Amino acid sequence: MKVTFPHMGTMSIPVKSMLEELGLEVVVPPPITKRTLDLGVKHSPEFACLPLKMNVGNYIEALEQGADTILMGGGVGPCRFGYYGEVQEEILEGLGYDFEMIILEPLQGDWKELFRTIKLLVGNIAITKIRSAWQKGWAKAKAVDKINRLANQTRPYLLKRSQASEVYEEGLELIEQAETIKDVETKLSLIEEEFNNLDRNKNFEPLKVGLVGEIYVVLEPFTNLQIEKKLGEMGVLVDKSIYLTDWIEGHIFPSFLRQDQKGKKVKEAAQPYLNHFVGGHGLESVGETVLYSQKGYDGVIQLFPFTCMPEIIAESILPTVSRDLNLPVLSLTMDEHTGEAGYVTRLEAFIDLLKRKRRKEVVI
Numbered sequence: 496m497k498v499t500f501p502h503m504g505t506m507s508i509p510v511k512s513m514l515e516e517l518g519l520e521v522v523v524p525p526p527i528t529k530r531t532l533d534l535g536v537k538h539s540p541e542f543a544c545l546p547l548k549m550n551v552g553n554y555i556e557a558l559e560q561g562a563d564t565i566l567m568g569g570g571v572g573p574c575r576f577g578y579y580g581e582v583q584e585e586i587l588e589g590l591g592y593d594f595e596m597i598i599l600e601p602l603q604g605d606w607k608e609l610f611r612t613i614k615l616l617v618g619n620i621a622i623t624k625i626r627s628a629w630q631k632g633w634a635k636a637k638a639v640d641k642i643n644r645l646a647n648q649t650r651p652y653l654l655k656r657s658q659a660s661e662v663y664e665e666g667l668e669l670i671e672q673a674e675t676i677k678d679v680e681t682k683l684s685l686i687e688e689e690f691n692n693l694d695r696n697k698n699f700e701p702l703k704v705g706l707v708g709e710i711y712v713v714l715e716p717f718t719n720l721q722i723e724k725k726l727g728e729m730g731v732l733v734d735k736s737i738y739l740t741d742w743i744e745g746h747i748f749p750s751f752l753r754q755d756q757k758g759k760k761v762k763e764a765a766q767p768y769l770n771h772f773v774g775g776h777g778l779e780s781v782g783e784t785v786l787y788s789q790k791g792y793d794g795v796i797q798l799f800p801f802t803c804m805p806e807i808i809a810e811s812i813l814p815t816v817s818r819d820l821n822l823p824v825l826s827l828t829m830d831e832h833t834g835e836a837g838y839v840t841r842l843e844a845f846i847d848l849l850k851r852k853r854r855k856e857v858v859i
């Protein structure tokens with residue numbers, strides 16, 4: 496069995512580690528390129544949301560490299576994610592690929608589904624082996640998110656801002672190569688030291704922007720056209736409202752094991768504007784925007800795929816939040832037609848507005 500799975504940001508690092516520790520042969524799809532997008536767009540329904548198309552492109556490229564089993568997450572709730580797996584399976588079968596699709600349904604704190612999926616992948620296996628695979632993968636997931644945060648927090652202060660991406664990319668490779676949890680920790684300390692040693696302008700006071708929106712677009716740099724790097728290199732401190740480990744904690748860990756009660760705080764913050772689940776991260780986009788305002792951020796950017804229902808709901812509410820809290824919010828819709836030049840122009844105009852607002856030259 497040669498297993499593959501879709502990309503979503505740096506998710507391949509912990510997932511590959513976990514599957515290999517379980518004794519599986521893993522085919523990581525090649526890094527996302529224009530070809531991946533073109534393949535996905537060509538073979539998916541036009542009205543499907545962008546992540547479905549990107550996944551299809553990933554699968555085709557992995558199947559071309561010999562993968563025969565696809566591991567995909569399932570979903571529940573009002574948005575389309577719940578039937579992604581089935582639709583993707585039909586598309587690939589229609590193209591003549593021979594493979595098996597295994598769908599990991601949302602655990603919601605019930606680990607039996609995880610064990611069922613692992614059994615489908617590797618048969619009967621000692622629980623200790625599953626635990627050690629999980630622990631190593633989790634250590635890598637935490638490390639990768641940590642260096643992502645560090646890159647975003649460091650970049651705007653640097654005399655040479657491109658160095659943050661260099662250290663970050665190097666760091667990802669080091670974490671990927673780490674053989675043990677101890678090794679992950681050692682490499683993480685080295686990367687932190689490298690970030691600390693970069694020359695910076697300590698008196699610089701960057702604008703602070705929070706990113707909210709649909710998880711795939713927020714986490715996948717190819718799809719969001721490297722927004723973290725672009726804003727950071729404009730001198731903006733960027734914070735993402737969601738990381739892979741946040742999502743795992745919220746969806747896989749039972750509530751008593753979650754490190755913080757972030758989900759509860761987000762729901763409370765959203766409550767005056769939206770008080771029920773609308774699918775995806777629509778509720779979170781509203782709540783996180785309120786929280787960014789409370790934390791003194793200068794602005795918020797909402798990112799989502801064209802036709803994403805939960806985020807369209809959030810988008811219709813955010814102008815009220817923006818007015819009430821005097822916080823500029825920019826909503827950006829992404830699809831296969833998004834052009835980089837227009838995108839950058841909108842980002843630059845938004846940052847310019849934030850600068851003028853900070854200097855009290857404009858009132859929103």
Ligand code: SF4
Nearest residue numbers: 544574575576775803
């Ligand atoms: S959250 Fe949006 S983009 Fe993601 S599957 Fe649902 S509708 Fe599609």
